[in-house]
Each structure stands twice: as structure tokens, then as C-alpha cells.
Amino acid sequence: MRAVTYVRNETVEVQEKPKPEIQPDEILLKVTGAGVCHSDLAIINLGDDSPLIGSTLGHEVAGTVAELGDQVSGWQVGEAGPVSLILSCGQCRECLAGRDNNCEVAYPRGALAPRSPGIGSPGGWPTGCAPGRVRLVRGRDGAPPASAG
Numbered sequence: 001m002r003a004v005t006y007v008r009n010e011t012v013e014v015q016e017k018p019k020p021e022i023q024p025d026e027i028l029l030k031v032t033g034a035g036v037c038h039s040d041l042a043i044i045n046l047g048d049d050s051p052l053i054g055s056t057l058g059h060e061v062a063g064t065v066a067e068l069g070d071q072v073s074g075w076q077v078g079e080a081g082p083v084s085l086i087l088s089c090g091q092c093r094e095c096l097a098g099r100d101n102n103c104e105v106a107y108p109r110g111a112l113a114p115r116s117p118g119i120g121s122p123g124g125w126p127t128g129c130a131p132g133r134v135r136l137v138r139g140r141d142g143a144p145p146a147s148a149g
């Protein structure tokens, strides 16, 4: 797949990357839309020492399910939805209480921000399929998302 990669300060490139192999609890998403926001512009200006250099950007993403891991339930291949900005675990006390933005796994105490796709984890600016550990959100009208962000 082709992916927008943060290669150095103020520079991104479209690079060819292998299609990700999903884990049993992951979804492979075919991206149909990915937004660009001020956070992306801030990220690509973090300097040449940024730990995000080399990563695939894109945290405002929507798409359709391309593949399902064996342990994923409640989704079918071809279903569409936007991706949650927060990579929550869905199992901890905070997640079970509906406060996934405070997930004890994805957002440990002392962290600057919760983990998100495109910010420390592979993001959704590919032209093919985005990896893996994402949480899709069901749309209200069931319409496939044409854009995100």
C-alpha cells in the first residue's frame, strides 16, 4: 500500500509499505477518507528529532472493513464507519464506564495525550488499507463515509 510518511521536519512523502498483517483482535480498514487538521501540521513541524519520524500520519479517518481478525465480533467485511480518535482498550474500568478517553491502558497517568492512530501508531493516510488496532464507530444513517475530519 502507499502511505503518507513523515520523513523529516516539514516533509512527508508517499512511500510504498507492505500491507499490514492484522492480529486476531484487529480490523484491516480500507480507507475511504482521511482529513488533515492543525495537529498534523504541528506534528510535521516537531523537528528532526521527533519520535514520529518514519510513521504513517492520519488520525481523522473513515473507511470500510476489509478484513476481520478471528476474535473480532459485531462487524462484517464491507461495513463502513469512522475510526475513533482514541485507541482505547475497551476492557478497563474507564472504558467500561464509557470514558474511553481516560482509558487506563491507552492513556496512562503522566502521558501527554491518549494514543491515537497517526500519532505514535500507524495512521490512516494510506491509499490502500490502514493497519490494525482501530475502533470503528457506527454511523447514524448507515451511509458510507466519503470523508473524515
Ligand SMILES: [Zn+2]
Pocket (backbone or CB within 6 Å): 037, 038, 039, 040, 059, 060
Ligand atoms: Zn485532528
Ligand SMILES: [Zn+2]
Pocket (backbone or CB within 6 Å): 088, 089, 090, 091, 092, 093, 094, 095, 100, 102, 103, 104, 105, 106
Ligand atoms: Zn481502557
